[in-house]
Amino acid sequence: MGEKRQMLPVWFFIGLNLFIYGVIIFASGLYEFSRPTDTVLASLHAPVWWGGIMVVVGGAYVIKFRPKSRT
Amino acid sequence: MSWPSAVPLLALLVEPGAGAGRMMNPHLVDFAIIAIYFAMVLGIGFYLKNYAQSGKDFFLAGREMTAWVAGLSFVSANLGTLELMGWAGSAYQYGVLAAHWYWVGAIPAMLFLGIVMMPFYYISKTHSVPGYLQLRFGKPTSALSAASFAVMTILMSGVNMFAMAKVMQVMLGWNLNFSIWMSSLTVGIYVTMGGLFSAIFNEVVQFFLIWFGALLIPILGLIETGGWSGMVARIHQNFPGQDFTHLWSNLGHFSDNPMGIHWTGIIFGLGMTLSFGYWTTDFLVVQRVLSAKNLRAAKMAPVIGAFFKMAVPFIIILPGLLGLAVLPFHLVPESVATAGQHTYNDVLPLMLARYCGPGLLGLGITALLAGFMSGMAGNVSAFATVWTYDLYRPFVRKNATDAHYVAMGRWCTIIGLLVSIGAAYVVIQFASIMDYVQALFSFFIAPLFGTVILGMLWKRITGSGAFWGLLAGTVSSVSMFTLVKLDPSKLAIIALSANAKDLAADMYRGLWSWLICLIVTVLVSLMTEPDPNQDYEGLVYGATPLPSEGDLPLLKRPIFWAGVALAVFLVLQWIFW
Numbered sequence: 065m066g067e068k069r070q071m072l073p074v075w076f077f078i079g080l081n082l083f084i085y086g087v088i089i090f091a092s093g094l095y096e097f098s099r100p101t102d103t104v105l106a107s108l109h110a111p112v113w114w115g116g117i118m119v120v121v122g123g124a125y126v127i128k129f130r131p132k133s134r135t
Numbered sequence: 136m137s138w139p140s141a142v143p144l145l146a147l148l149v150e151p152g153a154g155a156g157r158m159m160n161p162h163l164v165d166f167a168i169i170a171i172y173f174a175m176v177l178g179i180g181f182y183l184k185n186y187a188q189s190g191k192d193f194f195l196a197g198r199e200m201t202a203w204v205a206g207l208s209f210v211s212a213n214l215g216t217l218e219l220m221g222w223a224g225s226a227y228q229y230g231v232l233a234a235h236w237y238w239v240g241a242i243p244a245m246l247f248l249g250i251v252m253m254p255f256y257y258i259s260k261t262h263s264v265p266g267y268l269q270l271r272f273g274k275p276t277s278a279l280s281a282a283s284f285a286v287m288t289i290l291m292s293g294v295n296m297f298a299m300a301k302v303m304q305v306m307l308g309w310n311l312n313f314s315i316w317m318s319s320l321t322v323g324i325y326v327t328m329g330g331l332f333s334a335i336f337n338e339v340v341q342f343f344l345i346w347f348g349a350l351l352i353p354i355l356g357l358i359e360t361g362g363w364s365g366m367v368a369r370i371h372q373n374f375p376g377q378d379f380t381h382l383w384s385n386l387g388h389f390s391d392n393p394m395g396i397h398w399t400g401i402i403f404g405l406g407m408t409l410s411f412g413y414w415t416t417d418f419l420v421v422q423r424v425l426s427a428k429n430l431r432a433a434k435m436a437p438v439i440g441a442f443f444k445m446a447v448p449f450i451i452i453l454p455g456l457l458g459l460a461v462l463p464f465h466l467v468p469e470s471v472a473t474a475g476q477h478t479y480n481d482v483l484p485l486m487l488a489r490y491c492g493p494g495l496l497g498l499g500i501t502a503l504l505a506g507f508m509s510g511m512a513g514n515v516s517a518f519a520t521v522w523t524y525d526l527y528r529p530f531v532r533k534n535a536t537d538a539h540y541v542a543m544g545r546w547c548t549i550i551g552l553l554v555s556i557g558a559a560y561v562v563i564q565f566a567s568i569m570d571y572v573q574a575l576f577s578f579f580i581a582p583l584f585g586t587v588i589l590g591m592l593w594k595r596i597t598g599s600g601a602f603w604g605l606l607a608g609t610v611s612s613v614s615m616f617t618l619v620k621l622d623p624s625k626l627a628i629i630a631l632s633a634n635a636k637d638l639a640a641d642m643y644r645g646l647w648s649w650l651i652c653l654i655v656t657v658l659v660s661l662m663t664e665p666d667p668n669q670d671y672e673g674l675v676y677g678a679t680p681l682p683s684e685g686d687l688p689l690l691k692r693p694i695f696w697a698g699v700a701l702a703v704f705l706v707l708q709w710i711f712w
Binding site: 074078080084089092093099105106108109114115118 | 335
């Protein structure tokens with residue numbers, strides 16, 4: 065039986081997930097500038113800064129825990 | 136032009152006639168976020184399939200998880216449907232008293248698990264809590280515990296499914312059957328493939344999703360109300376004369392608080408019995424810690440989990456309180472709700488819809504779905520382990536190959552899900568979803584804690600004592616529950632007050648059943664002889680050499696961080712006194 069390959073850390077999947085979601089939410093926040101929603105406190109544009117935070121956190125995790133090629 | 140609509144997609148899924156009354160109106164972007172989540176969890180399951188080949192991999196995630204992964208998974212396994220929806224609803228109903236279930240009802244027990252009990256679970260190399268009972272007391276006690284756990288787990292999983300499907304119906308107008316089968320199929324695929332690896336990975340992913348999906352609600356809510364003091368002022372304005380914002384100062388008398396409970400019920404029933412029972416002997420959560428890569432990681436995992444557990448009320452209890460402050464109408468119990476009225480359990484989705492537009496709404500719905508599905512995954516993975524190792528192996532097929540037991544675990548996952556689906560269709564509604572689960576906990580969990588803790592701390596406890604004590608505790612709990620259902624006036628005897636709500640009654644029932652278990656266990660043990668061939672090493676305090684941590688730097692010692700967690704816990708009690 066062959067040796068198991070090194071498993072990707074769960075943090076990589078978390079980073080990927082947050083990054084993708086962050087991009088989508090950030091983009092939807094930008095879209096809201098031209099098509100405002102009727103939610104309470106919509107003027108704060110939460111999707112823009114919340115999506116931005118997710119992109120930064122997710123991106124940091126992806127970079128730190130990305131699969132590395134064996135040398 | 137408006138936001139891209141999801142109407143064509145919804146048309147495939149919605150319950151006829153349910154759309155008009157639904158709470159939320161998701162857009163295509165929200166459905167994209169939900170779809171990405173499903174793709175992600177299935178992808179993780181496929182990826183991990185190659186790593187879950189042996190029994191150790193499939194049932195214990197290879198015992199190679201770090202303290203952080205095991206700790207987050209430990210907390211996340213408890214962040215399912217009932218946590219998110221039920222406790223936000225309970226916060227609306229009972230106020231900040233609901234936070235007791237996160238603080239006094241969790242933190243001392245989690246720290247006790249990490250520092251005192253984990254060494255025995257880990258050193259004995261057991262695969263499960265019933266497995267520990269088998270090593271300590273023999274097959275009868277283990278089988279009783281395993282069978283009751285299996286029943287509870289399947290019922291819990293059914294409750295999870297039912298709750299999820301109902302929430303999706305109310306929030307999005309989704310068809311009940313569609314929700315149940317879609318989520319079950321997804322969970323079935325990823326747990327069958329990756330076993331506990333899959334369950335743990337998805338729980339940790341879900342933990343982050345829940346925080347990012349739910350944290351905006353309290354942030355925006357506090358901005359709207361002008362901070363904590365503004366929120367309290369609005370609650371007093373909306374509900375004059377009622378105290379929703381104190382943890383302890385209104386527990387001096389049963390009638391002084393919305394829960395109808397006395398501080399003795401919180402301390403002894405919740406803090407000393409049910410929470411210790413749940414956090415130290417419920418295999419669903421303990422299984423996560425058993426996956427840790429070494430003893431220090433296993434001890435640190437619950438301590439790490441305790442810090443995050445203390446923070447969870449900010450995303451669950453606070454939205455419930457904010458609901459009291461900002462919602463323009465009053466929510467009602469499910470038992471009295473009429474058409475068009477929202478119930479306590481709707482508070483979280485209502486707050487989500489209040490603040491979150493397209494995109495964020497999808498993230499919030501995904502967080503809820505993730506909570507539902509990971510709760511389900513936790514139940515079926517624990518069920519598969521207990522069935523395979525604690526019922527099938529000792530009683531049906533003793534000496535099969537490891538591959539056979541892994542195959543059995545995979546089949547159990549599927550069968551467990553099918554039985555859960557059946558349970559979901561027959562779940563009877565209670566006033567609050569959480570009350571029902573608390574009732575289940577107190578049936579099985581409180582007496583089990585009595586059995587395990589006595590077994591760990593006292594060599595004199597015999598197998599017969601453990602068996603009859605556990606049976607007496609469980610039967611007494613079910614009997615008290617049935618008695619009150621048949622004759623509600625008996626509540627005044629069991630919960631010490633006729634004003635007690637369901638949650639308060641559960642606390643006292645748990646306490647009494649635990650005490651009955653302890654008394655019967657000790658009495659029967661003293662009347663019977665211990666097994667002369669029993670080896671107590673690794674199983675009982677005083678007979679087990681525990682590895683010293685004296686050579687570790689202070690910051691790496693679990694006991695140090697447990698002390699810090701305890702200090703934070705006490706400060707929180709003082710702040711919200």
